[in-house]
Amino acid sequence: MPLIRVESLTKIYSSTKEGFAGIREVSFEVNEGEVVGVIGRSGCGKTTLLRCIAGFESSDSGKILLDGKSVSRPGPDRFMIFQGLDQLFPWLSLRGNLIFAMKTVNKDANMKELQRKAEYYLELVGLSEWGDCYPYQLSGGMKQRAFLARALSVNPRLLLLDEPFGSLDALGRKAMQDLLLRLWGKTGTTIILVTHDIDECIRLSDRILVFTKGTLKFNLINPLPRPRMSEDPAYMDFYGKISRILEKDANLKWANAVLR
Amino acid sequence: MALIFAMALLWESARIIGGYSELLLPSISVVAYSLLMEKAELLKNAAYSLKLIGFGLAVAVVLAMLLAILCMSSRALQGLFTDVMAVMHPLPGIAILPVAILWFGIGVNSVVFVIVFSAVWPLLNHFYTGFRSIPKNQVEVGKNLGLSGAKLAFYVMLPASLPHILGGLRTGWARAWQASVAAELVFGAAGGHGGLGWYLYKKRFMMETPGVFAGMLVIIAIGLVVEYFIFATLENLTVKKLKQVID
């Protein structure tokens, strides 16, 4: 049985003659331990999909099954990392944020154990020395790592990442991608990763869902063995394939032509 | 401290140079003597005033919290209260006293009503602003962790809007304090019941000028203590960590 199964999921905010805002009739499955990348142009419904799975949006129709059970409300079994850097509670220290998350999810946990686990997850993302700091004292990259530490600390079945490294520069991005792969190797958490960066998607994902205008166009297995090198001809082929799909999606074909 | 000393100096020199009678401007020593003599009486009346304010402020806080939550949940109410607030906010609390007397008669109920009325608008304004300023992501992290309803409000929304809530309490307290002293002063004329305002009225009535000044000093002292000791401490304990919430 797949860990998560999405069946004919439809969520439409508004529609006009030209098209609609949201997602329509989306179906796919994610197996335990997989990293599934979701890629598509801005506005094609990637965030909407994640928010539906996380339970923040109620769908118009269709089903979302986690372990065969229908989900409708948010819960810590599907932990989402949102876009934006304001996700830590500013009145708690970094360690406090992790402990609060774990305590909320598991009310019976004893404090010693929570302290120990907080240290463990901070160590995992390289923030051991920053546990006493408050969010305003952390840089953007450190906050991103803190989000991952907190998300992993509540031990979710599924991690939902919405363009998690979008705000970082190229170097920071690369470092975070490597970190995410290390964490994934260590915890084996199932991940759905939304991105608009083809390289990021190929480097990280086992499977890639390509969205165009609110519909799932392709469900591609990533044929490349890890670690994936962009110099590899097979990499370039795969990149070209995704890139062509996305280009076809462009309304303004001439704009691309001019750019080229 | 230097400021207090300078003011004392000014007071005394004004008295000596101007040659005012003790009846109009008593000397500091006389006022201090009166403070000492009337200690018990002053304390009793201060306690009475503070008790009324404490009760009134508590009612106003609960009321403002409920209204703010209602505003958050309904567009129509939100518009309504924005308008009502625009009208009510500049109205000095004491101006509602005639209405309070009509509704509640002369007595404690009217004073409490004036206190609640003075405090509730600035409180509502601050609470509502505070709730609206909470980053959506933080609320959703709370929901993602499984919190909802009262728990979400208590563990996430309240601390997230704490700077605004403290600001509201500060303004609400100042408004309530002014209004209650004023209301008590008026009731002094109407039979009296206690409180510092009433004490002032009584002393003035009996031409005990030092007592009037002693009462005013106590009013100033309580205002200063609450403002610079209680609220400043609360803010240092929280805003120190929370300064980033406002950005």
Ligand SMILES: Nc1ncnc2c1ncn2[C@@H]1O[C@H](COP(=O)(O)OP(=O)(O)O)[C@@H](O)[C@H]1O
């Ligand atoms: N809460 C909402 N209300 C109305 N329209 C929305 C809402 N959220 C998203 N949309 C619209 O739905 C479409 C898909 O949005 P989104 O899922 O955020 O796209 P993506 O994450 O792929 O950039 C966009 O056209 C967006 O404007």
Ligand SMILES: [Mg+2]
């Ligand atoms: Mg998005």
